[in-house]
Amino acid sequence: MTALVTFGETMLRLSPPRGERLETARELEVQAGGAESNVAVAATRLGGDAAWFSKLPDSPLGRRIVGELRSHGVDTDGVVWTDDARQGVYYLEHGASPRPTNVVYDRADAAVTTLETGETDLDAVRDAEVCYTSGITPALSETLRETTADVLDAAQDAGTTTAFDLNYRTKLWSPEEAAEGYRALLGSVDLLFAAERDAATVLGRDGDAESVARGLAEDYGIETVVVTRGEEGSLAVSGGAVSEQGVYEAETRDAIGTGDAFVGGYLAKHLDGGSVAESLQWASATASLKRTVDGDIAVVNPEDVERVVADEGDGISR
């Protein structure tokens, strides 16, 4: 039994060295990357005791994913293995202004798209304190849309807090499709993370962050809604009360995974009994630290987060 259970797709992330383009690359760095496993890793590293499940090919590539997640302490016992489907991949080309960072997805027909409810360990979900997935999961297949609904439902019924990040991806579905997908799930969500831009683009919620959060909380009966606003910081409405949090500025090496680190930091503090305001602060500090590290994953420790929160500066420690 773990305190946090997350599920979703984790891909191989393949990226050429900074300053090189994919179409001339000779070497690619390999990492595991996926929104929900990113959250599980961050939360586990920060003390949160997390599991992640998914469906993976029983191949060196699938084992490559599980090995990396386990190295950070994430429990992967719930992974479903198959001989009949492929491993999703994404190619990441680091940008530099005005050239954007470019992601080439090669995730169609990944094993996870065939994950059915009956294959999952719902008891682990029911025993957890928090169950998390993101809006990427239902976007991947019709099957996953059903599985996502079933899992969140089972969790909420069992008293597990359900957490969800909209995580809208334009390369996966249209705003209209996403809106429909989200609406089918939001009734089962207790803790929602929503980027201001996603709320506007997909759900048509355009006001200030607080009114967006209040609106979502009310319309879908969500206990806590956290709205993130990029460099403007974040805001939570929980049981009617508002908490605000600024960003910690970072020298950015790799922005991928920032949002997942934010959620992971939030959940770690939340599981540790932190208040909404304290959890937001950990979320923000973890997100900032993530940006200093290559890869999807927030390779951080509790001391790192505490140091940022305490604002102890960033000179050389010796």
Next chain:
Amino acid sequence: MTALVTFGETMLRLSPPRGERLETARELEVQAGGAESNVAVAATRLGGDAAWFSKLPDSPLGRRIVGELRSHGVDTDGVVWTDDARQGVYYLEHGASPRPTNVVYDRADAAVTTLETGETDLDAVRDAEVCYTSGITPALSETLRETTADVLDAAQDAGTTTAFDLNYRTKLWSPEEAAEGYRALLGSVDLLFAAERDAATVLGRDGDAESVARGLAEDYGIETVVVTRGEEGSLAVSGGAVSEQGVYEAETRDAIGTGDAFVGGYLAKHLDGGSVAESLQWASATASLKRTVDGDIAVVNPEDVERVVADEGDGISR
């Protein structure tokens, strides 16, 4: 117009450093690899003026393939670009006895599987002296099976010599499926390359190399049949006459692509007016050199081949 036109699938080849396994890899080396483009590269490098066509995603990954082939001088103007399909990939783990070299294919639904005859430039094929593909191509999709038949047919009708390598792949189809696939094509083939093992496994031809070659030549009306026997060398039956060729021993760095280098060396010499015996000798020398170089591709020059054929030794040249 080029002297040789080849077509088929070319994949990204991703491989960890020697001594590392895929499931713990952090870095992958990238190359373009595909039987028919390997042949085109070897033939072009050895003076043969070749083109290769296929269907590729209009993405950095597809452009990555074309860039590498062009760097060796191969004409890629006939490539069909699409926004609707993916780039095939194969993962290569270098083995060391008793651990076999392992190939993990991720080529399902690659763009090339949708290549229809109508998309190809049959005039380029008709204008060429030789048109080459291998048994991998019809194994990839029903569409490709038809396209392969159409192209070989059009070539032969126009007086272009059609060349074909059985290239049986157990991970693509069963021996029975392959047998059916081959039989539908062999009537359109003028020059056949057949590994002794493929001829046995798929076509049930079990005698000595010469009788296998004679049998295939007669049964399918093939002008020249080259049977390769691994370390035993190779043998050709052409117009009834037999030529034999031993292997040149090599210190093997990377065995992938050896067979394609053999065909490429053969065709280069053939296009240059070489006899069957001379072409076999170039084939064998090119195959041997390929084994000393990392990657699918035979990065060789005519002087390299001439030196091997002349048996000038392999000390340090300074």
Next chain:
Amino acid sequence: MTALVTFGETMLRLSPPRGERLETARELEVQAGGAESNVAVAATRLGGDAAWFSKLPDSPLGRRIVGELRSHGVDTDGVVWTDDARQGVYYLEHGASPRPTNVVYDRADAAVTTLETGETDLDAVRDAEVCYTSGITPALSETLRETTADVLDAAQDAGTTTAFDLNYRTKLWSPEEAAEGYRALLGSVDLLFAAERDAATVLGRDGDAESVARGLAEDYGIETVVVTRGEEGSLAVSGGAVSEQGVYEAETRDAIGTGDAFVGGYLAKHLDGGSVAESLQWASATASLKRTVDGDIAVVNPEDVERVVADEGDGISR
């Protein structure tokens, strides 16, 4: 026949990793780098169909150059091969303020310095729409000075637009030598690119950019003069009309080749029928993108340039 023909020297560029100095280097990255081939690559990548010719040693080093240029689609059939001269090299040490980027040339007696007019394919030049070289070429040898004059002359006589970038290099000749060299050629130039600083240092033209451009246009009868002013942007005078263009700001990885990317972008748009103003805009966008990529070469695509011109931002595309 290609729309654009460029000629000049292309060197091996050898550079240690960023943060390391040449005198302690253990590894050097290898690239092909040369002003005129940089222009050919940028123009070809952006749709311009270009060739480049030069004289190279018939060695692995010479073939290394040609292989890289061909990978980007540049036609190198006009290259003259020799067994009697060396490959030019330049060593590049990336700087960081206050340490300047340092270039160590080792290009004396490179094969290209012996390229005579009689060895070149003047018909390819006469058939092209544009023929380009830069002020580096006549600086390399007396022979090249004559060849440059002959080629530009032949081009202009045949109605091919002749394009030229002053490209003054202090390590190659003095301002006085350069002035004499330029003056011998400018009468044969239809489209001139001149850095404001070169125009001042070498040609003693000190006024504002517009008056410099008008002065050069009038004094040498040049149809279009483009003056580049670093971060101040660029300005063209063409048929008396003035066009101005700002720079697109870039996060610079590698500034080498910025000017060549500018010319390549200009020519690509020009060959596509763009106006002077549109060509300047593509020039500026291509130059900006170049700075984000390691190496001399602008590894860019038309969509990249269009995106910069449309100012679509530089976040993560996923």
Next chain:
Amino acid sequence: MTALVTFGETMLRLSPPRGERLETARELEVQAGGAESNVAVAATRLGGDAAWFSKLPDSPLGRRIVGELRSHGVDTDGVVWTDDARQGVYYLEHGASPRPTNVVYDRADAAVTTLETGETDLDAVRDAEVCYTSGITPALSETLRETTADVLDAAQDAGTTTAFDLNYRTKLWSPEEAAEGYRALLGSVDLLFAAERDAATVLGRDGDAESVARGLAEDYGIETVVVTRGEEGSLAVSGGAVSEQGVYEAETRDAIGTGDAFVGGYLAKHLDGGSVAESLQWASATASLKRTVDGDIAVVNPEDVERVVADEGDGISR
């Protein structure tokens, strides 16, 4: 609860690229290496469900060790963390005949040398089927000598099979010291692995392998004694019965860890209910596979071992 518990020191292994010497190295590859964790990893990867415990500094270096072991599925919950001691390191220079592979130990005062019995989780040991350590552990400190005795004792008392490998290291203690150390422990051992050379050098047992095994079994009341003889294979005496096993020849990349892989393969098969003969066969196959992989660790899967045992050849699998 895990089926196998191992304990001992795991060091950072730092090694320059093959062909480079330590004293000119600029880059070192990092791995976790330790006899007992090597055994745990091999056994876990082969299905054996293992834990490893030790004492590590609560630092990035200590966490580096645990992360790598966890990635292979080893349970590290029993690790004792300290702020007061250092991480052991060993530097490995790959040899090539006649230059030996050289190991430079820097393990004095490592955290593990202070591990006391009271800090360990003896219940986990008592609940396991097998408890393993090697002769390196008692060689590291007086404290560890006592802890080793206590743990083996507690295990044996609880009915857990105690397994031990002599693993004599000349750089840690003299043959006389080792003999004394071993004798204090062998009475608590149920399953002994002894290299023929160690038995001779340290314990003065010089006869043929069978008589060495029988002698050790009788003198110390050990149920099963496995004697390994390098290229000569191995031999076990168990309950009086003898089993023999040859080596599987390997193309060796890295011989470090071969003995540990042997033990890991043996224990995995043993835990799975295999006979002594079957366990020896798995031991030998795992050892052979280890030699093909860089690093201390046998990155192997059950299918790999089965393939070697079935002698299916080592060509390319595609």
Next chain:
Amino acid sequence: MTALVTFGETMLRLSPPRGERLETARELEVQAGGAESNVAVAATRLGGDAAWFSKLPDSPLGRRIVGELRSHGVDTDGVVWTDDARQGVYYLEHGASPRPTNVVYDRADAAVTTLETGETDLDAVRDAEVCYTSGITPALSETLRETTADVLDAAQDAGTTTAFDLNYRTKLWSPEEAAEGYRALLGSVDLLFAAERDAATVLGRDGDAESVARGLAEDYGIETVVVTRGEEGSLAVSGGAVSEQGVYEAETRDAIGTGDAFVGGYLAKHLDGGSVAESLQWASATASLKRTVDGDIAVVNPEDVERVVADEGDGISR
């Protein structure tokens, strides 16, 4: 005989690539790093003819240190070799705000901590113009505290200028211990370098830089006191006269070793007959250049420093 003799500890510096954390590292870059050898290297490279002595293990690791220092021209003949102690190491993780650069020391019981006065070549010290060490040396062991006092004493008695940098390290001793250590030595110092922060933290000197310098000069009878103030520049009081120097701004790659480069630049100019003001200027320029280069060591040449001092800009030199 060399003009400058320095002594102290030099460690192996092991650091993962920028953006990677120690606890997930697979590769570490290796360098020699130590305050006093950093000073010797900088001074030698800038023309100052320096020696460095210490005590090192007679192993590949100790030889690795000496080899790197010698490559820069430092005389290492005074090094004492031992078979009985280890090589100190430090692990360096590059930070990015808000994540600090982190140093993990593994230097306890390094060979140098056993260096006794009787093992050193005091004649070399007496013959030198300047003898330098830093506050790190006496912090390392009781033995070294005595040796440091003896050497500085012998130097001063012989008329050699003694130079000392406080170099307070929180991971080595407390402010109180350091204060006691410094006070035992300052009476033997002729030229003191003190970071403003160290003077405040350890010696309780809190006023402006000038008063700190004057106070230290008077209280300990030090001829010249240089106070460094980070980005605020530096100030020297020498014989009552004050000199001030600003910093040269740098694009920082690696801040480690900045202070040592400052001292090295100062001493090089001083040995060349420069005034205090000129020496400060070289100090500042050398420090600035150091920051642009990876590693502890200022890989700089006199021309680099002269260029910075002359403020010649930092474009591309070609």
Next chain:
Amino acid sequence: MTALVTFGETMLRLSPPRGERLETARELEVQAGGAESNVAVAATRLGGDAAWFSKLPDSPLGRRIVGELRSHGVDTDGVVWTDDARQGVYYLEHGASPRPTNVVYDRADAAVTTLETGETDLDAVRDAEVCYTSGITPALSETLRETTADVLDAAQDAGTTTAFDLNYRTKLWSPEEAAEGYRALLGSVDLLFAAERDAATVLGRDGDAESVARGLAEDYGIETVVVTRGEEGSLAVSGGAVSEQGVYEAETRDAIGTGDAFVGGYLAKHLDGGSVAESLQWASATASLKRTVDGDIAVVNPEDVERVVADEGDGISR
């Protein structure tokens, strides 16, 4: 004053990773390589106290050479620096049978070719016990031919033992030119190293090794002649007495520099008072060890050589 003085050309050696060809290389490894500095390094590392002089460009490339040689302890104070000539380079492509290792020289007009006698420090040569150069030096330029003669002459006149290796290079001069060059020098040689093949090809000496050695000794009045015969071992005739030495077999990583290591090992033992037979044995052992290390340079220590001579085996030392 050093015991051994060597002089000649040292180049930058640039080589792609094993298995890659020069014409597709993206990265080159950098080393210093030159016959006479290779000898100086080997001799110094083995205790022989050596200097090397030459003429180098005062550039990062020239300093790169000197830095590497100094790192091994070679005295480079005699190097002559110039602003007017280039650094020689050689490109090395590792072969694998049947593809030979290929060397591409780019050494024409290197600074060393202008080294005149008047620029050298003849006193250092006269003070040395041994002065060494090889047949490459006079092959490089007319100037060097004279300088070589002058230096050997001055050495011999002063009682310094002059040592010389024929080192015939087909890419530098014809056998006839070499024969003339050698004959002009051999009268000044006291200790000659001659590969059997060079003696035959250039000097037309075809008999068995002993008669070749005796013939050369007599015809040119050479005290000691060492004839090397590749895998057949070596033979010396000194004062009429014959010594023979077999080769120590090696697992070859890099054969370049084997002959220089042989000479370096010989001279180190000779300077240490060894007999001809002992010196031959060290020569052979050093040559064998060199082959196990990447690069031109024998990174060896006296213990390594002693171990080979004592034939202590090549297992793992731990």
